[in-house]
Amino acid sequence: MSKANIAFYWAASCGGCEIAVLDINEKILDIIEKANILMWPVAMDTKYEDLKKMKDKSIDVCFFNGAIRTSENEELAHLLRKKSKILVAFGSCAHEGCIPALANLFNKKLIFDRAYQETETTVNKENTLPMTSFDVKEGEIHIPEFYDTVKTLDQVVEVDYYLPGCPPTPNIVEDAFNKFLTGDLPPKGAVLAPVKALCDECPRKKKDKTIETIYRVYEKEADPEKCFLDQGIICMGPATRSGCGHQCIKGNMPCTGCFGKTPEVNDQGAKMISALASVLAVENEIELDEKKVEELISKIKDPVGTFYRYSLASSFIKRKVIK
């Protein structure tokens, strides 16, 4: 049997997803036995020119991590789509936009102003900003364009499968490799993780929910036996796909939602806001006047970062409108 050809690529990402491939440890050897790795930026030096020369669909499976932030990211997304039979959005950035997409609360100008002028350590009297092309004595140099909006991979090209997580956990990475290498695949478009929310696998004791008030993680030492929400600590678990092995929960930290929404939901952040708003102080609802409601809500210090930390680019709102 001939070996399968696989490729990895990173777009706007932290690089963690590339490393996550190695988190499967010695099992990587089994994969190498069954597959040729044609491209892997963190480990191999593959030139774009070589990629362009490959025949279309010559890559069996391409694992694409990172969001689409620049014209380079977009160009490579199109190129890899063309060259690959199966394109997988690997990890939260490609899947939902993740942390890079929180920059959608700003635009290119605001980001550049902050990064190249306003930061406390910057002196930039000539107001030099990145340009897409400029002349040097060797000739004209082109660098990629920085977009206003971060997009998910499937907002740019057609995606066949998704691996959720920031980064995807070794168990689901390994499971996905096995699926691709054996051809035992679910219908196109599937997210390769369980359909239920994290509470399903979370072993903590859960009450029927009523939440009196909200604490930030540092404000309270969480009882490791009890549901975070029952203790007033926002946990995105109920609105987040399971499959991660509840690693954060085991470390006595609440779920922040990196596996994304469950399949029946349209918008993870909106759903969690709706859930929390429903149960917050539901028992003494009658005594709540607007001021008290305001006080309660103001305990959520960073709503976008809490509810849309990973999913802003793929949500209904997608970005802040800046006029």
Add this chain to the structure above:
Amino acid sequence: MDTNSSSPRVGVFVCHCGSNIAGTVDVEKVAQEISKMEGVAYAGSYIYMCSDPGQKLMRETIEKEKLDRIVVAACSPTLHEKTFRINSKNAGLNPYQCEISNIREHCSWVHEDKAKATEKAIKITKSIVEKVKNDSSLTDIEVPITKKAVVIGGGVAGIQAALDIANGGYKTYLVERDSSIGGKMAKLSETFPTLDCSQCILTPKMVEAANHPNIELLTYSEVENVSGYLGNFKVKIKKKPTSVKWDICTGCGDCYPKCPVKVPSEFQEGLAKRTAIYTPFPQAVPNKPVIDRENCLYYQKGICKICEKICKIGAIDFEMQEEIVEVDAGAIVVATGYQEYPLQNLSDYGGGRYPNVISGLKFERLLSASGPTGGQVLRPSDGKPVKDVVFVQCAGSRDIEEHKPYCSKICCMYTAKHAMLFKHKVHDGNAYVFYIDVRTAGKDYEEFYYRTTEEDHALYTRGKVSKIFEDGDKVVVWGVDTLTGKKVEIRADLAVLATAIEPSSGIMELKQKLKVSVDENGFLKEAHPKLRPVESMTSGIFFAGAAQGPKDIPESVSQAGAAASKVLSMFSADFLHKEPLICEINEDVCSGCGICIMLCPYGALEAEITTKDNKETKRSKLNEALCQGCGTCSSACPSGAATMRNDISKNMFKMIEVILE
């Protein structure tokens, strides 16, 4: 019948509603545009769809065009959804695959520009067509009925409702928190407009209720908890310890005269004293005493026990504990009545400060032959006869800024009665009445008021009282006659405030237990102010009397009868049919986070825990009979496991998309 086939055949019937719709909306154009939609097999219009020929046209078209679902573009679904669903059922369709596109209230009635209104009507109808395409074929849910009723509140409304239900042949539990039934009406002297003695017309009803084979009186009892649903409620009732064994007590009355404790009598509105072991009034039903533990020397200081020594049959039981009984009931009638707005809230009038400024109910006791003065109008302060009395209407009512915004409704008439009865008793006395308006809408009411002013010469002054204060042994009333613009000062012996009425204390707790709503003033909120005035929004719970809004006796009694007839018509069937448009929990998606459970206002959700291979799995479980389809769980469910039938959360997007096209 498989109506979920891949290619639906939708029929759209656009109603002209005479010129109600057709005057502002080009109905032909609506039909024409809708007929172009995918899946629409027929679209036509008719002048009155709800009329017999209109409905016949629909049935014939359904057959001729082989339609499998329909949309009627007409008035609000609250008006004719039922009509058209029955009609489509008669034509062989599933009634839940008939939807209403409201192009009257939502469109023609609120717009003038015909072109724009037509465009909007098209959009509304398009989105409903999109909805009906995805409607599932549903069947009604059958729920068995427990044919017993619980009536909460033993005033005249509760007594009447209980009697009517019991006379219909069904067991009724009448729950009253005081030791006797009778309520406020038992305290009244005579009743307007006929001047019947209140007790004379009420006590026979009280006795009838007590002796009725189908009525079980649970007095000195309160509703502790209500669970279950329409047709199958479980009502936990707390029987407070009476400290007297009622099953052996003969009601001889020997015990209370000897009791050394004297405290103000609630029944006499504090104008007389009662003992710690007492019955509230001599005609109490049941006529058995209770011990008021807050004031009894034995409970407070561990001494006395005189009543125990006196009672020859040993009915006194100091160790009696409260008891919880649980009864099954198919329906509940709430008749918890009203209370007076606290007098001390009316501080400009010296309410609660001056003994000779009293409330309407206190004046009733002064007028009553069974009252503390034997019916003589004497001043509470010194027992001297009253010669000049001022009645202040709207004391706390119709006062948006300081007190209650609403009209308490009964005070105009009872003040007229008070003034009349006073004049009957004190012929040379003067009865002054301050009023804003005199409202006498009711049979024979205006005539009664006329008698008060013209025959008994009560002096009515149109204007509000600004201040009441004491001067010597008189109360001085300052007001303005707004008809003449002159200031008025009256030095009177007594001032009677027609205080506003408000829902009985405890209504908020009861509301939560019953999962019913109250309005902004705390009165129980009916399902529809005009068309369903005695029903709550929670199926199977009905209202009677002043708990739902200020009411006089005839209104309370007729509402009680109406509530009882609702209960009886419900009990006339063996099963209830419930609309199937409820929620669903997708067990393959539910992760058991528990967020929905406490939210369900009907208690339809509970956590189901199963253990397999030492692993506990928690899931939300829906009781279909309880679910009212409100959608609270579905909007809160963070994983999308709780949905409304017909998958509304997803179809909603399709409906929006066609509007935005």
